[in-house]
Every structure is written in structure tokens, then in C-alpha cells.
Amino acid sequence: MPSFVTHLESALDGTALPADRPQTLHQGRPLWVRYDLQAVGNVLSKELLSRRPATMWRYRELLPPRNPADVVTLEEQITPLVPCQRLAARFGLRQLLVKDESRLPTGSFKARGMAMAVTMARQFGIHRLAVPTAGNAGGAMAAYAARAGLEAFVFMPRDTPVVNQLECRLTGAKTFLIDGLINDCGRVVAEGKDVLGWFDLSTLKEPYRLEGKKTMGLELAEQLGWRLPDVILYPTGGGTGLVGMWKAFDELAELGWLIDERRPRMVAVQSAGCDPIVRAYDSGSRFAEPMASARTIASGIRVPVAVGDFMILDAVRQSRGTAVSVDESRITEWMRLGAAATGLSICPEAAACIGALEKLTADGWIAPDEQVVLFNTGAAQKYPEAMAGEELPLLDTRGEVDWERIENAAIRG
Numbered sequence: 001m002p003s004f005v006t007h008l009e010s011a012l013d014g015t016a017l018p019a020d021r022p023q024t025l026h027q028g029r030p031l032w033v034r035y036d037l038q039a040v041g042n043v044l045s046k047e048l049l050s051r052r053p054a055t056m057w058r059y060r061e062l063l064p065p066r067n068p069a070d071v072v073t074l075e076e077q078i079t080p081l082v083p084c085q086r087l088a089a090r091f092g093l094r095q096l097l098v099k100d101e102s103r104l105p106t107g108s109f110k111a112r113g114m115a116m117a118v119t120m121a122r123q124f125g126i127h128r129l130a131v132p133t134a135g136n137a138g139g140a141m142a143a144y145a146a147r148a149g150l151e152a153f154v155f156m157p158r159d160t161p162v163v164n165q166l167e168c169r170l171t172g173a174k175t176f177l178i179d180g181l182i183n184d185c186g187r188v189v190a191e192g193k194d195v196l197g198w199f200d201l202s203t204l205k206e207p208y209r210l211e212g213k214k215t216m217g218l219e220l221a222e223q224l225g226w227r228l229p230d231v232i233l234y235p236t237g238g239g240t241g242l243v244g245m246w247k248a249f250d251e252l253a254e255l256g257w258l259i260d261e262r263r264p265r266m267v268a269v270q271s272a273g274c275d276p277i278v279r280a281y282d283s284g285s286r287f288a289e290p291m292a293s294a295r296t297i298a299s300g301i302r303v304p305v306a307v308g309d310f311m312i313l314d315a316v317r318q319s320r321g322t323a324v325s326v327d328e329s330r331i332t333e334w335m336r337l338g339a340a341a342t343g344l345s346i347c348p349e350a351a352a353c354i355g356a357l358e359k360l361t362a363d364g365w366i367a368p369d370e371q372v373v374l375f376n377t378g379a380a381q382k383y384p385e386a387m388a389g390e391e392l393p394l395l396d397t398r399g400e401v402d403w404e405r406i407e408n409a410a411i412r413g
Contacts (some may be wrong), residue, residue: 002043003066004035008207011311019064022124022199023207030204030308032247033064033211037254046226046257054078056112056215062251063116064211070123072148074105076115079216081223081373087341087354088372091361095371097229099220101378102345106167108300108378109216110140113240116212117201118144127151130198132185134237134299135164136378141201142173153198155185161299163382181294183305203238204308210247213240217248220373226252227259230370233356235349235377236268236277236323237303239312246315264373266321268312269356271296273328274304277312281323286310296328297386298348300377322365326355332386334358339380347378348386 008017010026017023023031040061052058056076065071081097088096101109114137121129130153131141138154145152152173156164157180168175178185189200204210221228228249234242246266252258270278274294280287290305306312316323326334335351338344346354353374360366380387393409395401 001060001066001068003064004037004040004061005064006034006036008032009034011308022121022126024200024205025307028307030210030311031207033207035062035251037251041255049222056115056212056219059215059218062214062218064208065116065119065123067123070119072119072122072144073115074111074143074147076104076111078219078223079103081220082342082344084342084344087338090337090341091357092368093361093366093372094369096357097371097373098342098344098350098376099216099373100344100376101216102347102376102380106136106140106143107382108136108140108347109213109241109375110136110378111144112212112215113137113209114140114144114201114212117141117206117209118148118150120206120208121150121199121201122148126199128196128198129153129201130155130189130192130196131201132156132182132189133160133164134182134302135160136300136382137203138173138175139164139167139171142168142171142175145173146171151198153189153192153196155188157181157185161383161385163384164299181304182302183290203240203303203306204243204311210240210244213244214248216241216375217245218252220245221249221252221258225259226257228262228264229373230264231267231321231366231372232264233267233269233353233372233374235298235301235352235375236270236312237301238306239268239277239308241375241377242266242268243308243311243315246319263319264321266316266319267353267356267360268316268321268323269353270301270323270325271298271328271331271352272325274302275325276304277306277309278323278325280309280313281316286313288313297331297383298352299383300347300349301352322360324356324359326352326359330355332389335380335386336389344376345380346376347380348383349378350374350376
């Protein structure tokens with residue numbers, strides 16, 4: 001499998017680094033993977049692409065692995081782009097599409113990044129991996145490390161959703177809870193590199209998780225006939241998904257595959273309980289200040305400091321997009337609204353995007369005739385704490401069934 005990777009490049013100052021060895025950061029900031037896109041265009045066409053299996057690996061010329069034997073996969077299928085007319089009507093929109101990442105292995109979009117990162121770790125002969133996680137990234141890393149036969153260490157805040165804790169242990173990862181936030185977990189991973197010799201798979205602290213997440217943008221463009229939507233709403237913690245899609249759109253434009261030059265307005269969505277990117281956007285800063293006491297039930301966006309903060313903010317501003325903070329107390333309400341209106345397994349991070357949609361349509365930032373894509377980044381079933389609500393009514397069926405009670409409950413629902 002030929003690789004078209006030419007080099008790695010500092011996202012901060014453009015310094016070129018070799019891609020034939022493991023790399024982490026340059027001056028404490030992330031790296032881009034760069035390709036010979038002219039050479040890619042000489043061998044890959046839209047027509048050829050359309051005949052390939054519907055997995056994320058169909059874009060292999062735009063991905064970094066060299067050896068097919070190194071690819072670590074759980075068969076990552078292209079995720080559906082689901083029209084959601086009832087939810088669209090709720091906000092006065094003609095077209096709202098949900099890209100449902102909950103269908104991926106391990107139940108979240110994190111499968112894309114970890115499939116790629118673990119693949120590249122195996123390509124470079126790395127045998128021991130570690131990651132700090134707010135939840136789903138740890139579960140994905142544990143699963144792909146198990147698939148590859150690599151040793152995995154996972155560190156997560158003690159209040160991480162219990163399903164995430166259990167799935168890491170189930171797949172054999174050495175899993176530890178930390179009395180703190182994800183950045184505290186990150187400190188343990190960073191300090192342990194020299195002591196225990198693991199490779200750090202933290203968000204954007206290696207360049208390949210971003211390349212896996214990039215496939216969301218490649219898929220989206222292909223699913224929409226190579227014409228991009230007007231607006232993309234994306235829940236933003238570490239930011240690899242948003243940044244990866246923006247990179248994908250740049251690469252597709254250079255290949256000449258996009259129908260027109262118009263790009264989506266990218267919306268970075270956070271909770272008011274943890275919104276460092278929104279604060280930086282509002283203040284006009286390129287870098288975000290860490291949040292000391294981050295809290296949100298949407299654990300995937302509870303990232304008080306992101307090493308790729310400037311990459312997120314650059315993408316938002318270049319796209320003429322925005323960054324939106326939503327009311328933490330309403331996330332479970334939006335979660336129920338989204339699931340009831342679409343039938344999809346809406347996670348709390350996607351629910352925050354529904355809150356942003358409510359806000360942006362109300363103030364006219366999103367127009368009724370615009371095409372909007374909202375990302376559901378995980379399955380609701382992975383967040384039992386967020387799904388909890390009133391106790392379900394218990395019916396006594398030893399006597400006559402209370403049909404009036406049943407009917408009234410249905411009406412209230």
C-alpha cells in the first residue's frame with residue numbers, strides 16, 4: 001500500500017519533521033501530516049473511490065499507513081447521514097442532517113482516531129500505549145490495543161461514566177481513576193513516559209488520531225455529492241474532530257474534488273461548565289486560558305485546556321463560524337428532545353449542539369434555508385448517568401389495569 005505522506009509539519013510555525021519515526025509535539029504544540037496531493041490525484045478518482053468497501057479505509061491514499069498488515073481495524077463503517085425533519089421543524093429549518101457516529105465500534109467517533117493511532121503505533125514497533133481520557137477515547141484505545149495485541153494503560157477522572165470505566169477493564173487495559181480532571185490524567189501519562197516507557201496517545205500529542213478523525217470530513221463530502229453543507233455543529237473538547245474535518249476540506253479542495261469553493265461555517269460547541277474555547281473566541285485570543293473548575297455532564301467536552309486550542313480557533317475563524325456556550329442545566333433536556341424527535345441515540349455532547357442550534361436559529365445566525373449538519377459523536381447508552389431521570393411508573397397488574405393512568409402518562413410524555 002503506497003504512502004503519499006511527505007513529512008510532518010508544526011501547526012504552530014511550519015517546521016518540517018520526518019514522518020518515518022514516532023513524533024509527538026514541536027515546541028509543545030501539535031503536528032500536521034502532509035501529503036503529496038498531486039500524486040494522490042494521479043492515482044485516485046471519485047469513480048475509483050465509489051467502488052471501494054464502505055469503510056473509513058477507502059480513503060487510504062489520504063491516510064498515513066504504509067503496510068496493510070499493520071492496519072488495526074474493527075471494520076469502521078461509513079456512518080449514516082440521517083435527515084431529521086421533525087427536529088429541523090422544531091427550529092424552523094428546512095434541512096437538518098445528523099451524522100451519527102454512535103454506529104462505530106465502541107459506540108463513538110473516537111474509534112476513528114484510535115484505529116489510526118494504534119495502527120501507526122504498530123507500524124513504528126511501539127508495544128505499550130497510554131492515554132488520559134474523559135471516557136470514550138479510553139474505551140476506544142483499549143479496544144484497538146486489544147485488537148493489535150498491545151499493552152494499554154488508561155487514566156480517567158473518577159467521575160467518568162461507569163460504562164467507559166468498565167469497557168476499558170473488559171478489553172484488558174490497565175485502568176486507573178484519578179481524583180481530578182483530564183489534564184490531571186494527562187500529567188500522569190506525561191510523567192510516566194520515561195518511567196514506564198509507554199507512548200502517549202493524548203489528543204493531538206501525536207499526529208495520527210487527527211488523521212483518523214479527518215475521515216469524518218471526507219465521508220461527509222462524499223455523502224453530499226462533494227458539495228459541503230452551510231453549517232456544521234460540532235461538540236468541542238480537544239478539538240480533533242473539528243480540526244480534522246477542516247483539514248479534510250482543505251485537502252479535497254486542493255485535489256479539485258469539491259463542487260464549489262464554499263466551506264461550511266464551523267461551530268465549536270461547549271457547555272458553560274467548561275468553555276475555554278468560547279471564551280478565547282469571544283475575547284479575540286488565539287490561545288485559550290485553562291479552566292480551573294471544569295464541570296459538565298457531557299464528559300467528552302470536559303477538557304479544561306486543549307493543546308490544539310489555536311487550531312480549533314483558527315478553523316472556526318477561517319470558516320466564518322462561531323463558538324457557542326450552552327446552558328449546562330439544559331443538556332439532559334436537549335438530549336431527550338433530540339432522541340424523541342429523531343429516534344437516534346443522542347449523546348450529551350450532541351445534545352449541547354442541539355442547544356446551540358436553538359440559540360443560533362433564534363438569533364438568525366443560521367437561516368431557515370441553510371443546510372445544517374449536526375454530529376452525534378457517541379451513543380446515549382454510554383452515559384447512564386445522563387440518561388437517568390424520574391423513576392418509571394410501576395403498574396400493579398394483579399387487579400384491573402389502570403388504563404387512565406397509562407393514557408395520562410402518555411399524554412404528559
